[in-house]
Amino acid sequence: MKIYADNAATTKMSRSAIDAMIPYMENVFGNPSSLYTIGQEAKEALEDARERAAKCLGCEAREITFTSGGSEADNQAIISAARIGEKKGKKHIISTKFEHHAVLHTLKKLEMEGFEVTLLDVHENGVVTAEDVANAIRPDTCLVTIMFANNEIGTVMPIKKIGAVCREKGVFFHTDAVQAVGHMHINVQEMNIDMLSLSAHKFHGPKGSGILYAKKGIRLTNIIEGGAQEKGKRAGTENIPGIMGMVKALEDACASIDTYTQHLLPLRDKLIAGLSEIPHSILNGDRQQRVPGTVNFCFEGIEGESLLLLLDDKGISASSGSACTSGSLDPSHVLLAIGRPHEVAHGSLRLSLADDITEEEIDYLIKSTKEVVEYLRSMSPLWKDLDSGKRPHVI
Amino acid sequence: MALYSSKVMDHFRNPRNVGSLENPSGVGEVGNPVCGDIMKIYFQIENDVIVDVKFETFGCGSAIASSSMATELIKGKPLSEALELTNKAVAEALDGLPAHKMHCSVLAEEAIRAAIKDYYDKNNIPYDPADFPEPHDEEEGAEEEEESTCSGCGSKAK
Numbered sequence: 316m317k318i319y320a321d322n323a324a325t326t327k328m329s330r331s332a333i334d335a336m337i338p339y340m341e342n343v344f345g346n347p348s349s350l351y352t353i354g355q356e357a358k359e360a361l362e363d364a365r366e367r368a369a370k371c372l373g374c375e376a377r378e379i380t381f382t383s384g385g386s387e388a389d390n391q392a393i394i395s396a397a398r399i400g401e402k403k404g405k406k407h408i409i410s411t412k413f414e415h416h417a418v419l420h421t422l423k424k425l426e427m428e429g430f431e432v433t434l435l436d437v438h439e440n441g442v443v444t445a446e447d448v449a450n451a452i453r454p455d456t457c458l459v460t461i462m463f464a465n466n467e468i469g470t471v472m473p474i475k476k477i478g479a480v481c482r483e484k485g486v487f488f489h490t491d492a493v494q495a496v497g498h499m500h501i502n503v504q505e506m507n508i509d510m511l512s513l514s515a516h517k518f519h520g521p522k523g524s525g526i527l528y529a530k531k532g533i534r535l536t537n538i539i540e541g542g543a544q545e546k547g548k549r550a551g552t553e554n555i556p557g558i559m560g561m562v563k564a565l566e567d568a569c570a571s572i573d574t575y576t577q578h579l580l581p582l583r584d585k586l587i588a589g590l591s592e593i594p595h596s597i598l599n600g601d602r603q604q605r606v607p608g609t610v611n612f613c614f615e616g617i618e619g620e621s622l623l624l625l626l627d628d629k630g631i632s633a634s635s636g637s638a639c640t641s642g643s644l645d646p647s648h649v650l651l652a653i654g655r656p657h658e659v660a661h662g663s664l665r666l667s668l669a670d671d672i673t674e675e676e677i678d679y680l681i682k683s684t685k686e687v688v689e690y691l692r693s694m695s696p697l698w699k700d701l702d703s704g705k706r707p708h709v710i
Numbered sequence: 711m712a713l714y715s716s717k718v719m720d721h722f723r724n725p726r727n728v729g730s731l732e733n734p735s736g737v738g739e740v741g742n743p744v745c746g747d748i749m750k751i752y753f754q755i756e757n758d759v760i761v762d763v764k765f766e767t768f769g770c771g772s773a774i775a776s777s778s779m780a781t782e783l784i785k786g787k788p789l790s791e792a793l794e795l796t797n798k799a800v801a802e803a804l805d806g807l808p809a810h811k812m813h814c815s816v817l818a819e820e821a822i823r824a825a826i827k828d829y830y831d832k833n834n835i836p837y838d839p840a841d842f843p844e845p846h847d848e849e850e851g852a853e854e855e856e857e858s859t860c861s862g863c864g865s866k867a868k
Contacts, residue, residue, distance in 0.1 A: 618746050620770035624722060638746045639770035639811075646746065658743035694728050695768040696750040697743050 317630040323667035329519040335563035336556040364562040373502035385493040385514030386417035388527035392489040392510040400457020412652040441470035441600030463495035467649040468600035469609025478507025497568030520564030524557035579607040589681030608668040616698030617691040636663040715805035721775035738824025749821040772811040780818035820845040
């Protein structure tokens with residue numbers, strides 16, 4: 316059996332998104348900045364796509380900027396708010412300890428420029444509250460940037476409430492919604508969101524396409540300088556095929572959220588229940604307050620990379636927050652932020668499901684994970700010590 | 711998987727000499743759970759020859775493969791030869807390891823040394839302490855200097 320269970324990393328493109336791109340590579344390949352027909356056809360398609368994307372997010376077309384993806388959108392949102400803030404002498408930014416690195420590294424850069432950054436602690440259930448945000452806002456705060464849903468553990472933040480707090484205090488609110496768009500109902504106006512980043516390849520669209528929504532009146536700072544594309548705020552010839560594929564995927568995803576959720580929730584919960592049967596395992600993040608497809612567990616006494624390699628041998632593609640898979644010596648900053656000790660965080664597994672997953676596949680995921688965890692524990696001196704009581708269990 | 715050589719994957723998938731020994735002549739354990747890898751090596755020694763060797767490892771694919779290969783390389787060998795086994799020899803026997811995984815081969819070398827030292831200590835056999843540096847201080851295997859430091863145990867990346 317082959318199961319791709321790493322949809323939080325990227326998704327398979329949908330047929331309809333691929334089909335939406337092809338005409339813009341084969342036929343309408345013109346540059347939207349050109350004045351002849353084939354260029355203007357591309358321009359029309361671009362502006363039509365902008366309208367349709369805006370409809371999906373509940374905003375106006377002029378509030379949509381097409382980017383190369385979520386990271387660029389995050390960078391631009393944060394830098395723009397910082398530039399607006401510093402003109403008014405406001406150089407304090409609030410975020411959380413478990414943001415994506417596209418946010419954390421941009422904030423690091425601003426810190427080196429003299430900005431002050433408050434990274435909120437994350438509660439053990441993988442959520443920050445509106446109260447946490449309210450308590451951290453200061454007169455010199457220019458931006459609150461908090462992810463909609465966490466990429467590793469899938470927990471969902473109370474975005475509408477956080478947005479309301481920011482509105483009340485007159486602080487810009489940006490959300491990295493890369494893991495949420497297409498998976499949950501989002502309306503930027505109703506949710507008090509000033510800026511939002513999204514990435515097409517997380518909802519069956521193409522890689523290399525994203526959107527920055529910025530409420531009208533927010534003056535964007537260029538990350539890429541050059542021509543006057545995107546109202547002069549994002550230079551470079553527009554990635555028309557990517558945009559067409561993205562917007563088609565976005566429309567499809569937004570239209571099917573209810574059926575998607577209805578199908579996925581019971582299967583996700585079955586997966587959680589099944590993996591919970593493994594002794595000394597723990598679900599990371601709140602059981603309910605999470606995106607429909609993402610499940611993240613820690614298993615004591617084993618290491619995540621060997622778990623992934625053996626699951627791969629069984630046809631399962633998954634990911635882990637262990638140090639060996641993160642490319643550094645530390646395990647995932649997300650798992651550390653929710654209070655998992657290093658030795659437990661090394662044994663993490665993220666399974667992120669697509670909506671075509673079947674019950675039979677869920678059973679196979681559970682069975683395979685149980686087998687691999689048991690096997691790795693059988694050769695683990697750490698597990699032996701835990702099992703014999705020589706070392707106390709942490710979970 | 712292109713991350714590892716097929717030899718690494720073979721030793722990871724079918725590790726040789728997994729397990730423990732009932733009354734070992736020597737045991738060596740290195741690494742710690744905070745860093746994400748522990749290797750434990752058991753020896754049976756007769757007439758200064760390693761007649762049997764077993765290992766248990768908590769760690770990534772290359773840690774398991776390095777343990778497996780290291781035990782293969784010293785099984786049936788005199789202690790003097792086992793003492794000369796370097797992490798580089800383990801890595802080479804595996805057709806190489808990615809630079810950031812070289813520390814796994816260092817752990818294997820350290821675990822073997824620790825087991826030999828344990829055997830010497832148990833049997834009051836004199837040895838040169840210089841042959842047994844403190845584990846984790848090894849500089850061998852460092853292909854590239856990395857900036858990261860393990861926040862768990864404070865050891866430098868290798």
